[in-house]
Amino acid sequence: MGMTMTQKILAAHCGESTVKAGQLINAKLDIVLGNDITTPVAINEFEKAGFDSVFDKTRVNIVLDHFVPNKDIKSATQSKQCREFANKYDILNFYDVGQMGIEHALLPEKGIVTAGDCIIGADSHTCTYGAVGAFSTGVGSTDMAAGMAKGVAWFKVPAAIRVVLTGSLHRPVTGKDVILHLIGENGVSGALYKSLEFTGEGVKSLTMEDRLCICNMAIEAGAKNGIFPVDEICEAYLKGRSQRPWVKYEADPDAEYERTVTIDLDALEPTVSYPHLPENTHLAKEGKDIKIDQIVIGSCTNGRIEDMQAAYEILKGKHIAKGVRGIIIPATMAVYKECILRGYTEAFIDAGCIVSTPTCGPCLGGYMGILAAGERCVSTTNRNFVGRMGHVDSEVYLASPATAAASALTGYITDPREV
Amino acid sequence: MNAKGPVFKYGNNIDTDVIIPARYLNTQSAAELASHCMEDIDKTFVTRVKAGDIMVGGENFGCGSSREHAPLAIKAAGISCVIAKSFARIFYRNSINIGLPILECPAASEAISEGDVVSIDFDTGVITDETTGQTFQAAPFPPFIQNIIAKGGLMNSLK
Numbered sequence: 291m292g293m294t295m296t297q298k299i300l301a302a303h304c305g306e307s308t309v310k311a312g313q314l315i316n317a318k319l320d321i322v323l324g325n326d327i328t329t330p331v332a333i334n335e336f337e338k339a340g341f342d343s344v345f346d347k348t349r350v351n352i353v354l355d356h357f358v359p360n361k362d363i364k365s366a367t368q369s370k371q372c373r374e375f376a377n378k379y380d381i382l383n384f385y386d387v388g389q390m391g392i393e394h395a396l397l398p399e400k401g402i403v404t405a406g407d408c409i410i411g412a413d414s415h416t417c418t419y420g421a422v423g424a425f426s427t428g429v430g431s432t433d434m435a436a437g438m439a440k441g442v443a444w445f446k447v448p449a450a451i452r453v454v455l456t457g458s459l460h461r462p463v464t465g466k467d468v469i470l471h472l473i474g475e476n477g478v479s480g481a482l483y484k485s486l487e488f489t490g491e492g493v494k495s496l497t498m499e500d501r502l503c504i505c506n507m508a509i510e511a512g513a514k515n516g517i518f519p520v521d522e523i524c525e526a527y528l529k530g531r532s533q534r535p536w537v538k539y540e541a542d543p544d545a546e547y548e549r550t551v552t553i554d555l556d557a558l559e560p561t562v563s564y565p566h567l568p569e570n571t572h573l574a575k576e577g578k579d580i581k582i583d584q585i586v587i588g589s590c591t592n593g594r595i596e597d598m599q600a601a602y603e604i605l606k607g608k609h610i611a612k613g614v615r616g617i618i619i620p621a622t623m624a625v626y627k628e629c630i631l632r633g634y635t636e637a638f639i640d641a642g643c644i645v646s647t648p649t650c651g652p653c654l655g656g657y658m659g660i661l662a663a664g665e666r667c668v669s670t671t672n673r674n675f676v677g678r679m680g681h682v683d684s685e686v687y688l689a690s691p692a693t694a695a696a697s698a699l700t701g702y703i704t705d706p707r708e709v
Numbered sequence: 710m711n712a713k714g715p716v717f718k719y720g721n722n723i724d725t726d727v728i729i730p731a732r733y734l735n736t737q738s739a740a741e742l743a744s745h746c747m748e749d750i751d752k753t754f755v756t757r758v759k760a761g762d763i764m765v766g767g768e769n770f771g772c773g774s775s776r777e778h779a780p781l782a783i784k785a786a787g788i789s790c791v792i793a794k795s796f797a798r799i800f801y802r803n804s805i806n807i808g809l810p811i812l813e814c815p816a817a818s819e820a821i822s823e824g825d826v827v828s829i830d831f832d833t834g835v836i837t838d839e840t841t842g843q844t845f846q847a848a849p850f851p852p853f854i855q856n857i858i859a860k861g862g863l864m865n866s867l868k
Contacts, residue, residue: 314853327734331777334737339864357735364735414775414799430777430803432863440867444853478722479769483798512769514798567722654731654774673773675726677749 292542294450295517296485299425299539303408311449311546319349320424321403322437323411325393326354330368331431332412333375336438344379345441351383351402351411352376353393356650358386361657391622391648394418394506394590398498399622404528405520406537410434410443415590415672417508420517421501423524423538427515448514450485452547455492457556462600462706465500466592466670466690469507470561472553474571482512484548487541489519492555498527499596506591507672510568560705562668563688566676574693577703584615584667585698586679587691588646589653592670593621595628597691602634604695604706605641611701616643617659623648643698655679661686668697710831712789712810713839714761717754718823719747721767725779725800728771734778742778743785760787763829765821767793771800777807784809790829792836792847794818805854806863812836817845 293301293308301309303317322345324332329352344350352372357365369386376384383402390396394415397403405423409416412434419426429443437443453472459465473480486508488501496504501518508516518524520538528536560574587593587601598620610616618638620626626647629635635645652659653671661667661680666687669679674686689697692706699709727750729742736742747754764783770793771779780803783791790810804811810831817836821827825840834847850858860866 314851327731328775328777331737331781335864339868356731362735368735368737412775412777414773416775428775428799430775430799430806432777432806433802436863436867478772479795479797482769482795509799512772512797654726654734656731656734673724673726675724675773677730678726682749 292544294487294545295539295541296425309447311447313447316442316444317408319437319441320407321409323351324434325356325413326369327356328412328431330371332434335432335435341439344438347380348382350381350438353385354390355392357656392590395593395621401531401533404532404536410437414509415506417515418502418506420505420515423520448485449548450487451481452550453488454490454552456554457492458495459555462692463558464690465503467558467561469504470563470571473511473568478567478569479512486513486516499594503591560693565674565685575705580703582668583665585694586617586652586669587694588619589671591672592691595625598629598634600691601695606637610642610698614698614701616698618643619646621648668694670694713828714763716763716765716825716827718765722769722772723766724773725776728779729782739781739785742782746782746786758786761789763827764788764791768795770796772797775799777803780804780807780809792817808862812847814845814847
């Protein structure tokens with residue numbers, strides 16, 4: 291019996307010629323990641339267990355992104371703890387204010403994660419890196435601590451669901467609409483414990499931004515990881531960027547999949563997830579009666595330059611509706627600078643929006659755009675749980691940057707093809 | 710090892726944002742986290758919960774964020790065991806790693822009601838609803854995971 295792409299990467303990292311679904315393995319890690327919320331808990335565990343060195347100072351990554359620039363004294367104290375740990379152990383990839391970006395936008399951008407890697411991160415959206423052909427999954431702080439100390443983690447080899455993409459994507463439909471549609475069809479636990487392996491002729495119509503966005507939200511389908519084949523588009527992205535040589539794995543022709551899901555990209559339309567679960571999907575064009583108070587464009591899901599471009603193309607020369615607050619957050623300093631160079635920032639400000647330096651901020655109800663009771667936000671982020679962006683009686687509608695920007699112009703949920 | 714106590718029952722897809730809202734993630738204090746546990750879906754949970762009580766959820770319990778603060782908050786609130794139809798995988802790992810007992814048992818999750826007194830034998834995986842007299846068999850942990858639990862969590866198992 292053949293192996294899936296995920297299983298091949300895991301086999302190569304645990305020294306076995308083959309692995310099969312359900313097998314428990316100890317795998318060697320290429321990259322270990324944490325942020326300003328999860329790393330402090332990991333540091334406490336690391337020190338409590340008495341470790342005095344990390345397995346490889348070039349492979350441990352600490353990115354301050356959730357609450358920075360720090361929103362209060364407690365979060366500043368957590369950042370300080372991360373900073374001191376990074377200095378003490380000479381962590382090469384420590385990203386502080388000024389160099390940081392939202393972790394899952396930053397690591398691919400800098401070529402820190404690459405094809406064939408086995409990666410854990412103490413952040414659930416670590417599954418993003420499947421877009422570059424890596425096995426990558428979210429874990430907790432204790433797993434991060436063990437990973438920093440030993441460079442290994444235990445895994446149950448996942449079974450897989452094959453997602454066949456047919457046709458091709460037509461803008462302004464994007465990767466965000468693909469993943470929201472998939473979650474809508476299969477539910478938030480539809481891929482629980484499993485890999486989502488994307489394949490099919492439609493893959494070549496997806497940009498790297500689309501793929502990063504799709505893999506980013508694999509967790510919202512319950513998946514352990516999402517993964518794309520390493521094709522020409524991916525290799526063009528990795529070339530000159532990847533800090534290490536990459537390894538290209540392909541699923542065996544006789545790989546076993548638990549089931550196959552097919553998505554016709556030609557038929558996809560701008561999609562919105564209504565409160566309070568990502569699976570509660572509707573077409574954007576059906577949201578005309580839903581009045582909104584705020585939009586957020588950014589996050590590890592949709593804060594990349596192509597996302598900013600999609601927002602720019604809709605907002606340029608126009609002004610957002612009275613009573614709507616527009617919050618735009620480029621995900622990394624490079625994206626932030628590029629927005630300035632391309633004139634996007636000026637257009638966003640002229641349209642009545644604010645543009646912030648990178649932060650996870652409002653996505654998880656941290657700061658920079660918290661909602662009051664009864665308020666509604668169209669957001670390009672990844673979760674719309676009860677209280678996610680503020681008051682328990684506020685509502686988050688998940689959508690693409692194009693849909694969020696179009697909704698800002700009208701003040702109601704709006705299909706971007708209609709503005 | 711055994712547990713016995715009254716049940717707090719919740720539904721499907723109980724996410725980590727309602728278990729411990731992100732606005733409280735600027736602390737690592739287990740006691741402080743526990744004081745806000747479940748507050749966005751059950752404001753009175755923290756005033757009613759006592760050491761040893763049991764939590765029962767439906768499918769995909771603990772979905773969402775990787776925050777270990779979620780099982781930490783439940784454990785520090787006094788909950789002795791969480792029973793669910795299924796757990797989100799990161800929550801599952803985190804619970805084992807920090808020593809919060811969890812049991813996957815769809816039949817028990819279905820049958821047990823809010824307020825029932827439930828007892829659990831962790832050695833056999835037998836769950837008894839003392840209020841109704843029904844018993845249920847939870848799936849046992851694989852030996853690999855039993856070893857982590859026996860050694861007192863992941864970090865101890867590495868030493």
